[in-house]
Amino acid sequence: MTAPVGIVLVSHSQALAAGVVDLAAQMAPDVLIVPAAGTDDGGLGTGFDRVLAGVERALGECEEVLVLADLGSAVLMAESVLDALGEDRAARVRLADAPFVEGTVAAAVTAHGGAGLVEVLASAEAAGGTFARAGRGRAADGAPAGSGAPADGSGSTGAGHERGARRARLRNPLGLHARPAAVLARSVAAFDARVAIDGANAASVLELMKLGVVGGHEVEIRAEGPQAEEALDMVVAAIEGGFGEAPPLDARLQ
Amino acid sequence: MALDVAWAQRWARQTAESISEAKSTLIDLDREIGDGDHGENLDRGFQAVVTKLDALEASPEHISDVLRLVATTLMSSVGGASGPLYGTAYLRAAKVTGLAELDAHGVVALLEGALEGIAARGRAVPGEKTMVDAWSPAVDAAVGAAGRGASPVEVLVAAADAAAEGARSTGPLVATKGRASYLGERSAGHEDPGATSSAIILRAAVLAATAPEHDPPTGDRPDVSTADEEGAS
Numbered sequence: 001m002t003a004p005v006g007i008v009l010v011s012h013s014q015a016l017a018a019g020v021v022d023l024a025a026q027m028a029p030d031v032l033i034v035p036a037a038g039t040d041d042g043g044l045g046t047g048f049d050r051v052l053a054g055v056e057r058a059l060g061e062c063e064e065v066l067v068l069a070d071l072g073s074a075v076l077m078a079e080s081v082l083d084a085l086g087e088d089r090a091a092r093v094r095l096a097d098a099p100f101v102e103g104t105v106a107a108a109v110t111a112h113g114g115a116g117l118v119e120v121l122a123s124a125e126a127a128g129g130t131f132a133r134a135g136r137g138r139a140a141d142g143a144p145a146g147s148g149a150p151a152d153g154s155g156s157t158g159a160g161h162e163r164g165a166r167r168a169r170l171r172n173p174l175g176l177h178a179r180p181a182a183v184l185a186r187s188v189a190a191f192d193a194r195v196a197i198d199g200a201n202a203a204s205v206l207e208l209m210k211l212g213v214v215g216g217h218e219v220e221i222r223a224e225g226p227q228a229e230e231a232l233d234m235v236v237a238a239i240e241g242g243f244g245e246a247p248p249l250d251a252r253l254q
Numbered sequence: 255m256a257l258d259v260a261w262a263q264r265w266a267r268q269t270a271e272s273i274s275e276a277k278s279t280l281i282d283l284d285r286e287i288g289d290g291d292h293g294e295n296l297d298r299g300f301q302a303v304v305t306k307l308d309a310l311e312a313s314p315e316h317i318s319d320v321l322r323l324v325a326t327t328l329m330s331s332v333g334g335a336s337g338p339l340y341g342t343a344y345l346r347a348a349k350v351t352g353l354a355e356l357d358a359h360g361v362v363a364l365l366e367g368a369l370e371g372i373a374a375r376g377r378a379v380p381g382e383k384t385m386v387d388a389w390s391p392a393v394d395a396a397v398g399a400a401g402r403g404a405s406p407v408e409v410l411v412a413a414a415d416a417a418a419e420g421a422r423s424t425g426p427l428v429a430t431k432g433r434a435s436y437l438g439e440r441s442a443g444h445e446d447p448g449a450t451s452s453a454i455i456l457r458a459a460v461l462a463a464t465a466p467e468h469d470p471p472t473g474d475r476p477d478v479s480t481a482d483e484e485g486a487s
Contacts, residue, residue, distance in 0.1 A: 039331075039333045040330075040331075043333065044333070045295070045332075045333025045334055045337075046333065046337070047329075047330045047331070047333065047337075048326065048329035048330045048337070048338070048341065049330045050330075072335055072432065073334050073335030073337070073338065076335050076337075076338035076339065076375055076376070077329070077337065077338045079338070079375065080329060080338040080341060080342055080375065083342075
């Protein structure tokens with residue numbers, strides 16, 4: 001199953017694009033991510049035909065396409081290609097004003113949840129601020145609207161809403177690194193609940209990674225919304241299961 | 255001489271030749287304030303244009319066909335920012351040149367299209383030490399010349415002269431757009447490579463109109479391309 005939004009990476013370097021594809025694909029395996037990079041002779045640069053072919057391939061396999069570009073002239077090239085697509089096809093494509101690596105990762109994870117182009121674009125474009133400063137109000141990688149971190153005890157919940165908190169200890173040595181962060185963020189997005197881990201929006205892979213939580217640490221998980229309990233169960237189980245990569249905690253730590 | 259489809263092809267070929275001659279100058283300029291690849295990239299791009307023209311089975315019918323061929327070839331083969339910038343310039347120019355032969359106003363329209371393309375793609379305005387600093391005065395001069403009743407070739411000459419002057423005027427400017435802007439104040443003191451190559455392209459348009467193949471060069475050989483051009487005639 002391919003996610004409805006595909007991603008095209010316009011880069012001067014084939015190696016750079018391939019590396020970012022690898023990174024993002026590990027976190028969002030169902031998203032089509034097409035590299036369109038380098039020159040025909042394998043050098044550094046961007047070429048119209050290669051970028052156009054990448055965008056056309058993504059348009060052929062996906063409903064909508066987000067394009068990310070690495071440096072100045074890659075942006076110009078991407079814009080030139082979008083101009084040449086014609087109105088009908090161009091309406092299904094957007095160019096993100098986003099950092100190449102963080103934007104791609106954030107966009108891919110959001111796209112993996114089945115989000116539409118507007119949401120995936122917002123996700124990419126919000127990614128730049130994530131590492132510089134904790135996002136306030138808005139999910140730092142544009143995780144689905146309304147899934148922001150729940151208030152910590154203040155405020156009221158609507159009728160039928162549940163609220164809860166649990167604690168869990170990370171069991172895998174590397175903790176919430178990229179892959180488990182993406183697993184968690186994707187899983188959380190499937191529930192009708194807003195979930196926070198140590199105050200970070202659990203639907204945002206970038207916010208989770210920024211926590212820097214490693215094995216042995218205990219985290220607090222808060223959730224609210226109609227499926228708060230189910231979400232808590234899932235998150236606790238995932239953390240305590242070590243995301244499938246844990247040698248038992250006791251054997252490795254302390 | 256008529257500015258027709260044959261001229262358009264001579265222009266493309268002459269540009270390839272002029273850029274090739276100026277390659278080391280462009281590389282040096284770009285090395286001072288950019289990443290040194292402008293001469294190399296543009297030379298590769300225009301050589302690819304010549305290859306494509308040579309490979310055409312039938313002669314192009316319209317000026318716009320030639321401009322479009324140049325546009326798509328540059329976009330695919332230049333590699334750096336000048337690919338989409340010049341590509342867009344030639345594409346926009348192609349849109350306004352449906353005529354079999356350009357009159358004075360047709361020349362103005364072609365130049366305006368090119369300027370609009372570069373300015374829109376690069377989001378640049380005059381004074382930022384970019385290609386626009388060559389194309390913008392070129393358009394102004396062309397408009398003035400056409401208004402005075404100049405011939406199409408005279409309009410082209412006025413544009414090329416103004417572009418060369420515009421390129422020279424970028425020397426003292428501080429770049430605020432493009433790669434050179436990374437250098438800030440240190441970009442001052444060198445002419446902008448993009449403005450310089452723009453002037454070369456426009457001079458080539460004049461050469462193609464005034465010095466057709468196998469004819470001796472005329473009196474108004476250009477400043478920009480006279481440097482190092484033994485054998486060019």
